[in-house]
Amino acid sequence: MTTVIQNAVLSRFQCLGDKCEDTCCQNWSMQVDALTRDRYAQQAPELLAAIEPAAETPWIMRKDAATGFCVKLEGGLCGIHRDYGSAFLGDACHFYPRVTRSLGSSTVMTATLSCPEIARLSLFEDLPSPSQVTMQRLPATLKNYLPQGMAEIDALAIHHSFHAATADDVDAELIFLRIACASRQLENLPAANWAILTGFYLQDADLRLPVALRDINDPFNLLHALCGLIVASHKPASPRLLQTIADMETALAANLDWANVAITTSDASIPALEHLQRSWYEEAKPLYNPILRRWLAMQISLHLHPFGGLGHNLAQRVTLMGMRLALVKLALASAHALHGPLAQDHIVRIVQSLSRFLDHLGDPAFSMSIATETGWDSEARMHGLLRL
Numbered sequence: 001m002t003t004v005i006q007n008a009v010l011s012r013f014q015c016l017g018d019k020c021e022d023t024c025c026q027n028w029s030m031q032v033d034a035l036t037r038d039r040y041a042q043q044a045p046e047l048l049a050a051i052e053p054a055a056e057t058p059w060i061m062r063k064d065a066a067t068g069f070c071v072k073l074e075g076g077l078c079g080i081h082r083d084y085g086s087a088f089l090g091d092a093c094h095f096y097p098r099v100t101r102s103l104g105s106s107t108v109m110t111a112t113l114s115c116p117e118i119a120r121l122s123l124f125e126d127l128p129s130p131s132q133v134t135m136q137r138l139p140a141t142l143k144n145y146l147p148q149g150m151a152e153i154d155a156l157a158i159h160h161s162f163h164a165a166t167a168d169d170v171d172a173e174l175i176f177l178r179i180a181c182a183s184r185q186l187e188n189l190p191a192a193n194w195a196i197l198t199g200f201y202l203q204d205a206d207l208r209l210p211v212a213l214r215d216i217n218d219p220f221n222l223l224h225a226l227c228g229l230i231v232a233s234h235k236p237a238s239p240r241l242l243q244t245i246a247d248m249e250t251a252l253a254a255n256l257d258w259a260n261v262a263i264t265t266s267d268a269s270i271p272a273l274e275h276l277q278r279s280w281y282e283e284a285k286p287l288y289n290p291i292l293r294r295w296l297a298m299q300i301s302l303h304l305h306p307f308g309g310l311g312h313n314l315a316q317r318v319t320l321m322g323m324r325l326a327l328v329k330l331a332l333a334s335a336h337a338l339h340g341p342l343a344q345d346h347i348v349r350i351v352q353s354l355s356r357f358l359d360h361l362g363d364p365a366f367s368m369s370i371a372t373e374t375g376w377d378s379e380a381r382m383h384g385l386l387r388l
């Protein structure tokens with residue numbers, strides 16, 4: 001039994017099973033760890049047929065070519081879980097949507113918004129505080145995110161400070177800019193000093209925020225960037241994500257050319273953007289700011305900020321987090337401008353469909369090249385991007 005510090009959302013989570021609108025058992029390469037494959041070989045060799053043939057790792061569960069569903073999904077439920085028990089699920093299948101990491105000797109478990117039920121709970125439910133729970137099973141391998149020279153208790157306190165910063169009743173964009181500013185300050189210091197300075201840098205950040213440097217093309221470039229990232233991933237966009245993107249195209253009066261990774265605008269595009277901006281600032285913002293704040297809290301948790309996340313250093317990580325925040329905001333603003341106040345299911349679909357793609361990007365290089373080209377890797381340009 002291991003004690004785990006668990007994000008509050010997991011205390012309420014129950015898989016939706018056959019009621020799930022975007023099941024993790026479809027179109028995903030669910031990895032099979034070596035321990036699980038060995039268990040199949042020794043105790044249930046018939047299950048080896050459910051793994052894609054490969055000489056070595058990564059092994060993945062086999063999918064039905066016609067439907068994209070895992071071949072062991074039967075009637076919306078996992079046939080391996082039903083017939084053999086959860087011990088026969090690989091770590092990826094057993095733990096999803098949970099994300100587990102080590103911080104020294106502590107184990108921290110959170111969840112990804114790419115699961116529709118986690119998205120609904122995180123964005124809309126009143127949740128208790130994070131809790132300590134005991135668990136019998138943990139993933140076979142856990143990466144340790146504790147920086148050298150930092151005490152574990154300090155690392156937990158630093159992560160908590162960033163998470164607590166998302167609770168301030170101000171604009172989500174301002175909270176993000178404070179987090180980004182403090183993170184960039186910490187990067188220049190030895191890890192041993194982070195604990196005493198994190199709180200100060202977060203409180204002091206408003207004094208150091210640069211003036212927003214806006215570019216009228218930012219929303220169009222952001223949509224174009226999403227198209228480029230999807231094409232570069234060589235994975236099909238889900239129908240839910242395509243629906244989210246279609247609303248962004250319509251609201252901006254822009255068209256994506258997926259074959260050539262291009263975006264076309266017209267004389268109608270700038271008036272459309274101005275309508276979108278008016279709609280956001282005059283009516284939508286108070287409706288969706290709580291959603292964006294909760295989204296940000298989950299990003300801090302998911303990435304064990306400032307210790308994990310996509311990017312080779314803290315400046316890259318906050319740049320990529322800022323681009324994701326800007327995309328979620330643009331998607332919500334677009335849908336609101338077209339459809340009026342959005343129902344809970346609609347908001348969940350937008351956030352979850354973007355997360356299902358963005359939270360699983362494994363290489364920061366292409367995203368960072370976009371950030372460099374557009375200038376979004378600077379604080380002033382990021383501030384401008386987030387203004388919409």
Ligand code: SF4
Nearest residue numbers: 015016020023024115
């Ligand atoms: S995405 Fe979430 S709710 Fe849906 S099947 Fe997977 S774990 Fe269950």
